[in-house]
Amino acid sequence: MSTPAQPAPDDRGIGGNGRSPSDPATDAYVAHRNLLFTVAYEMLGSAADAEDVLQETWLRWNTVDLDIVQDHRAYLVRITTRQALDRLRTLRRRRESYVGPWLPEPLLTSPDVATEVELAEHVSMAMLLVLEALTPIERAVFVLREVFELDYEEISDAVGRTPAAVRQLAYRSRAHVAARRPRGVVSAADTRNALAAFQRAVATGDLQHLLDVLSPDVVFLGDGGGIARAALAPVVGAEAVAAVLSAGLGNLAARSMESAQVNGCPALILRLDGQIDTVLALRMDDGFITGLYSVRNPEKLSRLWRKTTLRR
Numbered sequence: 001m002s003t004p005a006q007p008a009p010d011d012r013g014i015g016g017n018g019r020s021p022s023d024p025a026t027d028a029y030v031a032h033r034n035l036l037f038t039v040a041y042e043m044l045g046s047a048a049d050a051e052d053v054l055q056e057t058w059l060r061w062n063t064v065d066l067d068i069v070q071d072h073r074a075y076l077v078r079i080t081t082r083q084a085l086d087r088l089r090t091l092r093r094r095r096e097s098y099v100g101p102w103l104p105e106p107l108l109t110s111p112d113v114a115t116e117v118e119l120a121e122h123v124s125m126a127m128l129l130v131l132e133a134l135t136p137i138e139r140a141v142f143v144l145r146e147v148f149e150l151d152y153e154e155i156s157d158a159v160g161r162t163p164a165a166v167r168q169l170a171y172r173s174r175a176h177v178a179a180r181r182p183r184g185v186v187s188a189a190d191t192r193n194a195l196a197a198f199q200r201a202v203a204t205g206d207l208q209h210l211l212d213v214l215s216p217d218v219v220f221l222g223d224g225g226g227i228a229r230a231a232l233a234p235v236v237g238a239e240a241v242a243a244v245l246s247a248g249l250g251n252l253a254a255r256s257m258e259s260a261q262v263n264g265c266p267a268l269i270l271r272l273d274g275q276i277d278t279v280l281a282l283r284m285d286d287g288f289i290t291g292l293y294s295v296r297n298p299e300k301l302s303r304l305w306r307k308t309t310l311r312r
Contacts, residue, residue, distance in 0.1 A: 008059075040053040042122065057080045061076060085137070107123070125281045126181075229296070
């Protein structure tokens with residue numbers, strides 16, 4: 001009988017059981033685990049798949065001779081990137097048959113993520129959807145260069161391309177993202193005010209108040225994964241989106257609603273009979289809501305019982 005693989009350690013110790021790290025390999029892995037998770041999640045948009053990638057990273061890291069590794073962080077990022085690239089190519093094929101719009105798996109994040117503006121932007125629902133349009137190799141290069149600020153030689157080692165090729169990939173992916181990223185910085189006060197107004201409008205079903213906070217070209221995306229009821233196509237335009245929200249979320253007699261930080265951005269969490277029913281994340285541009293991302297697929301809501309630590 002084969003011996004079961006040792007679970008990857010988390011920031012509490014070996015396998016998350018509270019024991020202290022006991023060797024240099026474990027110390028290095030635990031020290032960089034949150035960073036590695038963020039790399040994998042940025043590339044995959046799925047916390048569950050990111051955790052699988054970290055398990056694979058841990059197994060490979062355990063076979064490395066640390067005496068020949070000069071930079072533990074860079075080596076771990078390289079392993080994680082390669083594993084995430086392999087998994088991303090498989091996920092792309094699966095998502096082609098996904099029922100309705102596909103949205104990233106939402107993460108409950110702490111306020112410190114929102115205060116680190118660049119990280120909050122890069123892990124937002126809006127940005128992760130932009131990254132979906134890149135090829136897997138372009139996405140890896142963009143994440144490592146723009147989010148984690150690795151140099152071209154480090155990225156070259158991680159993705160198996162020459163530094164010159166990496167430069168070209170970085171230029172191409174940066175241009176694609178720049179044309180689609182949020183149009184302007186929104187202050188924390190404007191964000192709070194818009195979220196509060198939106199929450200009141202949804203709770204009361206007041207169509208006019210919804211229209212007051214929605215951009216004319218707002219887009220609503222619903223992800224039910226074929227399991228939970230959700231719009232099967234994007235809904236575009238303030239009046240159409242307000243109508244969908246009024247019809248779908250207006251009757252909150254059996255639901256509780258609370259504000260939260262999801263992927264570093266404002267969101268509402270709706271519970272039905274104590275269980276999370278919907279996560280509604282917002283994208284803000286120029287003081288108005290330009291994107292609404294409603295995740296109802298229960299397979300994507302299981303991680304929201306605790307905050308996720310993200311690191312650059």
